[in-house]
Amino acid sequence: MMYKIDQARLGELFAAIAEKKDLFLPVKKADQTDFALWTKEAEVDLDTLRTVKSPKDCFFPQSETLYNTSLEEGKLSIDAAALCDRDFVVFGMRACDVQAVKVLDNVFLADPVDTYYAARREHAVLVAGACHEPEETCFCKVFGIDAAAPAADVATWRVGEALYWKALTKKGEALSEVVKEHLTPAEESAVEEAQTQIRSIIDKLPYSHLKLDVFKETPMMELFDSDRWEEMYKPCLACGTCTFVCPTCQCYDIRDFKTKDGVQRYRCWDSCMYSDFTMMAHGNMRTSQMQRFRQRFMHKLVYYPDNYEGMFSCVGCGRCVSKCPAALNIVKVIKTMGGEG
Amino acid sequence: MQRELMNRAKELLIDETVVRVLGWKKGDLGYNHEPAYFDSPEELEENFVYDAFCGANLSKYMIEAGKQEGKTLVFLKPCDTYSFNQLLKEHRIKRENTYIIGVGCRGNLDIDKIKAAGIKGIESVDADGDMLKVKTVYGEKEMPFEEALLERCLACKGKTHMVYDELIGAGEKEEAGPKGNRFDRVSELESLSPEERFAFWRSELSKCIRCNACRNACPACSCLKCVFDSNQFDSNQKANADTFEEQMFHIIRAFHVAGRCTDCGECSRVCPQGIPLHLLNRKFIKDINTLYGEYQAGEDTDSLAPLTNYTFEDAEPGIVAERGRK
Amino acid sequence: MGECTCATGTGNKKQDILIPMIGVITDIRTETPDVKTFRVVGRDGKKLFEHMPGQCAMVSVPGVGEAMFSITSSPTNTQFQEFSIKRCGVLTDCLHGMSPGDEVTVRGPYGNAFPVETALKGENLLFIAGGIGLAPLRSVINYVLDKRENYGTVEILYGSRSMEDLVQLKEIQEVWCKTEGVDVYLTIDREQEGWNGHVGFVPSYLKEIGFSTNKTVLVCGPPIMIKFVLSGLMEMGFKREQIYTTLELRMKCGIGKCGRCNIGSKYVCKDGPVFRFDEIDELPPEY
Numbered sequence: 001m002m003y004k005i006d007q008a009r010l011g012e013l014f015a016a017i018a019e020k021k022d023l024f025l026p027v028k029k030a031d032q033t034d035f036a037l038w039t040k041e042a043e044v045d046l047d048t049l050r051t052v053k054s055p056k057d058c059f060f061p062q063s064e065t066l067y068n069t070s071l072e073e074g075k076l077s078i079d080a081a082a083l084c085d086r087d088f089v090v091f092g093m094r095a096c097d098v099q100a101v102k103v104l105d106n107v108f109l110a111d112p113v114d115t116y117y118a119a120r121r122e123h124a125v126l127v128a129g130a131c132h133e134p135e136e137t138c139f140c141k142v143f144g145i146d147a148a149a150p151a152a153d154v155a156t157w158r159v160g161e162a163l164y165w166k167a168l169t170k171k172g173e174a175l176s177e178v179v180k181e182h183l184t185p186a187e188e189s190a191v192e193e194a195q196t197q198i199r200s201i202i203d204k205l206p207y208s209h210l211k212l213d214v215f216k217e218t219p220m221m222e223l224f225d226s227d228r229w230e231e232m233y234k235p236c237l238a239c240g241t242c243t244f245v246c247p248t249c250q251c252y253d254i255r256d257f258k259t260k261d262g263v264q265r266y267r268c269w270d271s272c273m274y275s276d277f278t279m280m281a282h283g284n285m286r287t288s289q290m291q292r293f294r295q296r297f298m299h300k301l302v303y304y305p306d307n308y309e310g311m312f313s314c315v316g317c318g319r320c321v322s323k324c325p326a327a328l329n330i331v332k333v334i335k336t337m338g339g340e341g
Numbered sequence: 342m343q344r345e346l347m348n349r350a351k352e353l354l355i356d357e358t359v360v361r362v363l364g365w366k367k368g369d370l371g372y373n374h375e376p377a378y379f380d381s382p383e384e385l386e387e388n389f390v391y392d393a394f395c396g397a398n399l400s401k402y403m404i405e406a407g408k409q410e411g412k413t414l415v416f417l418k419p420c421d422t423y424s425f426n427q428l429l430k431e432h433r434i435k436r437e438n439t440y441i442i443g444v445g446c447r448g449n450l451d452i453d454k455i456k457a458a459g460i461k462g463i464e465s466v467d468a469d470g471d472m473l474k475v476k477t478v479y480g481e482k483e484m485p486f487e488e489a490l491l492e493r494c495l496a497c498k499g500k501t502h503m504v505y506d507e508l509i510g511a512g513e514k515e516e517a518g519p520k521g522n523r524f525d526r527v528s529e530l531e532s533l534s535p536e537e538r539f540a541f542w543r544s545e546l547s548k549c550i551r552c553n554a555c556r557n558a559c560p561a562c563s564c565l566k567c568v569f570d571s572n573q574f575d576s577n578q579k580a581n582a583d584t585f586e587e588q589m590f591h592i593i594r595a596f597h598v599a600g601r602c603t604d605c606g607e608c609s610r611v612c613p614q615g616i617p618l619h620l621l622n623r624k625f626i627k628d629i630n631t632l633y634g635e636y637q638a639g640e641d642t643d644s645l646a647p648l649t650n651y652t653f654e655d656a657e658p659g660i661v662a663e664r665g666r667k
Numbered sequence: 668m669g670e671c672t673c674a675t676g677t678g679n680k681k682q683d684i685l686i687p688m689i690g691v692i693t694d695i696r697t698e699t700p701d702v703k704t705f706r707v708v709g710r711d712g713k714k715l716f717e718h719m720p721g722q723c724a725m726v727s728v729p730g731v732g733e734a735m736f737s738i739t740s741s742p743t744n745t746q747f748q749e750f751s752i753k754r755c756g757v758l759t760d761c762l763h764g765m766s767p768g769d770e771v772t773v774r775g776p777y778g779n780a781f782p783v784e785t786a787l788k789g790e791n792l793l794f795i796a797g798g799i800g801l802a803p804l805r806s807v808i809n810y811v812l813d814k815r816e817n818y819g820t821v822e823i824l825y826g827s828r829s830m831e832d833l834v835q836l837k838e839i840q841e842v843w844c845k846t847e848g849v850d851v852y853l854t855i856d857r858e859q860e861g862w863n864g865h866v867g868f869v870p871s872y873l874k875e876i877g878f879s880t881n882k883t884v885l886v887c888g889p890p891i892m893i894k895f896v897l898s899g900l901m902e903m904g905f906k907r908e909q910i911y912t913t914l915e916l917r918m919k920c921g922i923g924k925c926g927r928c929n930i931g932s933k934y935v936c937k938d939g940p941v942f943r944f945d946e947i948d949e950l951p952p953e954y
Binding site: 029030031032034049052053062063133134135136137201204205206234235237238239240241243244245253255266268269270271274275276321322323325326327328329331332335 | 368369370373374375376377378397402452456461462463464477478479544545547548550551552553554556557558570572578579580581610611613614615616
Binding site: 066067069071074075076077078080107108110112113114115116220221224250251252253254256258262263265267270272277278279280281282285286291295298299302303306307 | 682683684685686687689729730731732733734755756757758759768769770771772915916917919920922923924925926927929930931932949951953954
């Protein structure tokens with residue numbers, strides 16, 4: 001069922017959601033837009049196509065406490081962190097980011113389930129917006145994602161003065177129910193023209209026609225042993241920008257933080273681009289940046305698909321394309337390895 | 342100028358003056374050029390680029406390039422030569438392993454500023470004139486070159502190269518000189534109350550994602566192993582355990598590069614969150630200038646740096662308390 | 668996302684698999700100058716969990732670190748688990764400084780195991796270990812000795828740098844050497860006073876003995892030893908499908924999610940640590 005709301009009244013919609021659930025949405029802060037908790041004062045920014053960090057934080061925060069330990073008279077005690085128990089809505093996701101959540105689900109919801117992640121996923125409602133003005137860095141189409149019809153709990157479109165709202169799942173319908181007094185029924189066809197428009201722009205984007213066949217057809221070791229890695233990695237600064245802005249990177253570290261009462265054991269995002277990622281007391285299996293660079297892209301384009309029925313661990317959001325300090329990115333890797341379309 | 346640079350690089354490769362060339366490789370979007378090594382004239386012909394999107398400072402790459410066999414040709418813009426000199430001074434680079442071509446520069450562009458001006462879906466950018474001509478999937482757009490300049494170019498140190506073996510396209514003196522006082526913004530922040538200033542930095546630094554791009558791009562951050570990468574250090578290089586840590590990382594980094602930072606602006610250029618990190622460094626530079634006399638790191642390779650040199654005229658430590666009282 | 672209110676809420680504290688148990692160290696044996704064996708039980712004095720030979724567990728001292736160690740005791744031991752740990756980093760330094768009664772955290776067991784109940788059943792077994800590499804194999808050896816009737820011949824070739832560096836020497840001499848149908852071959856790298864046994868590296872001793880190929884081999888030791896043992900076995904006519912080893916990589920989660928021990932499409936913590944060499948041949952050489 002298609003509904004609509006006047007865009008000028010979105011503040012009321014947000015307030016209505018926030019009354020019942022936590023609401024995360026793109027908020028502009030110090031000139032940059034990232035997902036943040038909605039407040040009346042928040043500068044909501046639905047125009048920015050892509051937040052700097054992906055909404056991954058809402059499910060898998062950059063750092064989170066797993067448990068606290070303390071030692072008293074030689075006795076250890078462990079106090080597990082509470083799991084998420086409050087419903088929340090992530091509003092303004094993009095189709096690529098929604099697909100990225102599925103990529104994360106495959107890892108975190110596989111047995112043994114990551115209960116921290118699972119609790120957040122269970123309590124989350126994903127509301128995604130169609131991308132009316134896709135950019136040159138976008139290549140979601142390559143992964144079969146339709147930016148004109150995001151596959152979230154609720155899909156939205158901004159056409160003219162209105163925001164169109166369509167629940168696609170039970171969770172989505174439940175949310176529609178919560179805010180129903182703010183929505184009025186609308187024609188399904190109201191967004192069709194906008195969808196056609198979006199798809200025609202996407203067809204014109206420079207990366208929309210990349211080919212991934214080479215990663216499906218070439219034996220893993222042939223790709224691994226390719227001479228091209230040596231050519232590609234050199235400008236890499238070994239920072240973690242690509243990893244941390246990536247919506248699908250899911251590697252993490254577990255570390256200790258000493259508090260005044262004991263030790264807080266937390267996990268935080270980690271990057272396979274960092275030299276200490278595989279460092280052990282007695283050695284390191286990836287000693288060169290070439291090996292680390294190769295690991296990141298082999299994982300996204302070969303290893304992950306091998307484990308998950310051909311699904312790539314890249315959704316074409318283009319964040320690494322626009323943020324890498326050395327202008328390296330997965331597109332250059334795909335092209336260099338033979339995926340020029 | 343691109344053709345001229347490319348031809349000269351080819352000559353130097355062919356006559357074996359150098360064995361490799363460190364320059365910029367053409368990106369596939371017209372603005373995303375990457376630092377790159379070229380080993381043959383053919384590679385240069387195919388991919389070498391030099392235009393207003395070659396912002397990357399190649400000095401730091403010379404630390405690694407310099408360790409390799411044979412001479413490396415590196416292209417340096419005027420401001421890059423300060424970083425190069427500073428690394429020479431710190432014995433991180435061997436001068437004899439380097440052949441420097443100083444390249445002329447009319448300023449480099451910030452793609453984020455172009456996008457912030459509402460220009461989306463970029464297919465190509467023509468940056469030859471005073472107006473940028475941008476082809477996009479949404480039609481042709483224009484914006485003034487000046488308005489898309491990188492932050493660093495707004496405080497240009499001038500068009501003179503501090504170190505080079507030869508110059509190409511350089512010496513356009515009429516364009517030289519900073520357009521504004523680079524300390525204006527620092528003074529503005531100084532004039533705020535401590536609470537306001539703290540709020541400003543809290544807001545900026547809370548965006549930090551600890552990707553370490555600033556550190557890894559910074560030519561002054563040349564430690565073999567960073568203190569933040571030590572597992573003996575009760576902190577973490579990849580996440581902030583609390584809000585104190587995000588401030589600590591940047592402030593410690595600013596302290597570590599104080600007196601050595603040439604104000605090249607790479608930290609702010611590469612920051613994915615657009616944090617004006619250069620302002621922390623400029624505050625140090627401004628204070629050093631005030632307390633020890635005008636000093637520009639990287640201007641030469643032999644002068645003693647103010648913070649590693651003692652003179653009887655040096656400010657007494659008590660000045661800290663005095664200035665803090667203001 | 669410090670502002671997320673849900674995670675700081677009053678949600679239940681369902682035990683995630685990453686949350687460890689508390690283990691009490693009840694005994695510490697000094698094996699060699701740099702290896703100690705730690706006996707660990709739960710606070711209730713009972714075994715922490717059941718495991719299979721070759722599986723590992725994450726042992727941690729909060730505030731110092733957490734790392735994966737192979738469980739050296741046999742599953743047939745109903746009283747406790749043991750870990751033989753070599754001192755080589757921050758965490759192992761700290762563990763070596765501990766005393767009986769001290770507490771650590773333990774979670775596991777993780778990973779696959781040697782297929783003692785399937786592929787190895789009924790087979791003749793040859794164990795080849797070097798130095799601390801005996802740790803994971805000891806679990807299998809004792810399991811096999813306790814269920815002797817299920818397996819064919821058992822031969823153990825074990826070497827270390829010196830006499831002092833032979834781990835579990837007491838058990839080897841008093842139990843393994845005295846068990847019927849078990850042949851034990853010991854060697855040390857260099858001549859030493861008081862040592863009447865064989866002198867020389869494990870791979871060369873292997874060739875000197877010249878085992879027949881009607882057996883399955885389980886090998887663990889330093890990479891350089893494994894490399895030469897493997898080529899020795901190949902020369903002797905063994906097939907790669909007949910040889911098992913266990914890999915060691917950096918691990919954080921132990922459950923195939925944190926990505927650290929990922930090589931090729933495998934996660935060593937989850938899909939390993941036990942691999943057959945023909946399986947390893949299909950992986951990128953990053954171990």
